[in-house]
Amino acid sequence: MLVLLSDGVVALSGETGEELWSYRDRGQEFSAEVTGNDEYVALYNWEEKEAVVLEKSTGQVIHTHDIDLGEIDYTHVFGSDSMVPALRGVTRNSWVVRWEDSVSSYDLSTGESLWSVSNVPNCSDVGQVDDLIVQKDVVVAATTCFEHPEDKDTVALTPGHEFTSELVGLSPDTGEEIWRVEHSVGEMPHESLERTISSRPGGLVHIDFNYRSLGNSLLDIESREATHLDTLSLIWTSSDGSQVGLWDTETGEYLIQDRSGANERTLEPETKAEGVRVGLEGGMLHLNEWTEDASAAEGFARFEGFDGSTTFTWDKNEGLSVHEALSVPGAVAVSYTADGDPGVMGLR
Secondary structure: OEEEEOOEEEEEOOOOOOEEEEEEOOOOOEEEEEOOOOOEEEEEEOOOOEEEEEEOOOOOEEEEEEOOHHHOOOOOOOOOOOHHHHHHHEOOOEEEEEEOOEEEEEEOOOOOEEEEEOOOOOOOOEEEEEEEEEOOOOEEEEEEEEOOOOOOOOOOOOOOOOOEEEEEEEOOOOOOEEEEEEOOOOOOHHHHHOOEEEEEOOOEEEEEOOOOOOOEEEEEOOOOEEEEOOOEEEEEEOOOOOEEEEEEOOOOOEEEEEOOOOEEEEEOOOOOOOOEEEEEOOEEEEEOOEEOOOOOOOOOEEEEEOOEEEEEOOOOOOOEEEEEEEEEOOEEEEEEEEOOEEEEEEEO
16 A cells, blocks of 8 residues: 655555555655556656656665656646656656657656657547556557537537547557557547546556546457446456446446456445445445544444445544545555544555
């Protein structure tokens, strides 16, 4: 389990909470992110213009690079730290980024271009690379194409305006196109332009359209097929990608399906629950975003399992806010604030 901090990163055991390793430089401020191939942690110090690549499993420093990443064209994401999403494109010694309709790879040691591919969307008119993930064997780019009349300022927000969404696989070594899959969902180009993609185990890619009405999709890289999940929301994936856990946004059911989409187990909710959800192999964990008295009998979290349920309570009569929760080896890690003090706890 990794805790990313403003001055570095700390790795904790999911089973005990014991610190396994850390890399911190107090007084410095880093942008930090786990890389898309899930092998490294990338840190960037804006003041020192230094990039540090750590091995995720051990905390060993693989490389330290003196480089001004701000001089490289990459797509800035609106927010407090635009560098964080871009750092997911770091590999052992290179950095893969998107810029408008292109994808490029740069040597972290020198900043020199290793390769660059323009017009990745392969459009005759307007095209954009919407998002990017870098895995060990492939770079996946989400792209959008649409026609833009010269006499109009924008048509991206026009319902019914035609567009094409694709997922393009590129070689991490050369940028050469390996495959291309069309998967167009939505009523206007803007809905495609806003989607994000993320890696899941076993060669799966999660496609989030960031609009509840559109839901999300899964791309199977091996079969090169994308499936729209309709009312189902992906919240768990087995370590090998052979099973997925899906929450039905209409019925509240939790479904475990195999890779072909066949149902293996179904869990009907005992009560309607809001807040943070964590899918697990044995059921679903529901956590309240805010609990006024976390020590009360109803608790701050409830696990509804295929074989039984459990309620979690706090040991003090105080308010508890849950910020984020995710499954890690040995536990569910929860980022929280209790009575004004932040912390991380593990639920098992």
